[in-house]
Amino acid sequence: MQCLHQCMPVVRKPKLTSRRMRYVFVGLVSILFLSCKDKVETIQYDNCVVKYNVYQGEEKELPSLPGHSISNDWELESAKRKLAICLCESYLAKPSSKLKTKIFELYHTKETYLSRPVNPNISIDSIIAKRQEIFDPTILID
Secondary structure, eight states, X not given: OOOHHHHSOOOOOOOOOHHHHHHHHHXXXXXXXXXXXXXXXXXXXXXXXXXXXXXXXXXXXXXXXXXXXXXXXXXXXXXXXXXXXXXXXXXXHSOOHHHHHHHHHHHTOOOSSXXXXXXXXXXXXXXXXXXXXXXXXXXXXX
């Protein structure tokens, strides 16, 4: 009588060599490094492109002002204002209803950090003329 183990095929597990271990380790470290890094994202409309920072922890403490930080939402609001200024300048060069609609949309967007008074009856000409004041993207920290 033959033993059963002689009839069954032997399945060998691939050895985890030091070279394979190294690849696995480098892969895991790379994934962790890339997922924990601040990024730069882009918003764009028509021919206007604005890049802004996105922080891994939702905000970044300012080294020059301990206890103060800038949040991702704050960076996004500032980027939208820069986009609005660019769109106003594009509108000045070549007026279009598409640009006008987007400028009004950005003007009427509710902001949390960079709030400004909103006039519901403002004209496109007034927005264009006062674009630097209306859409000032400067982040002030006191």
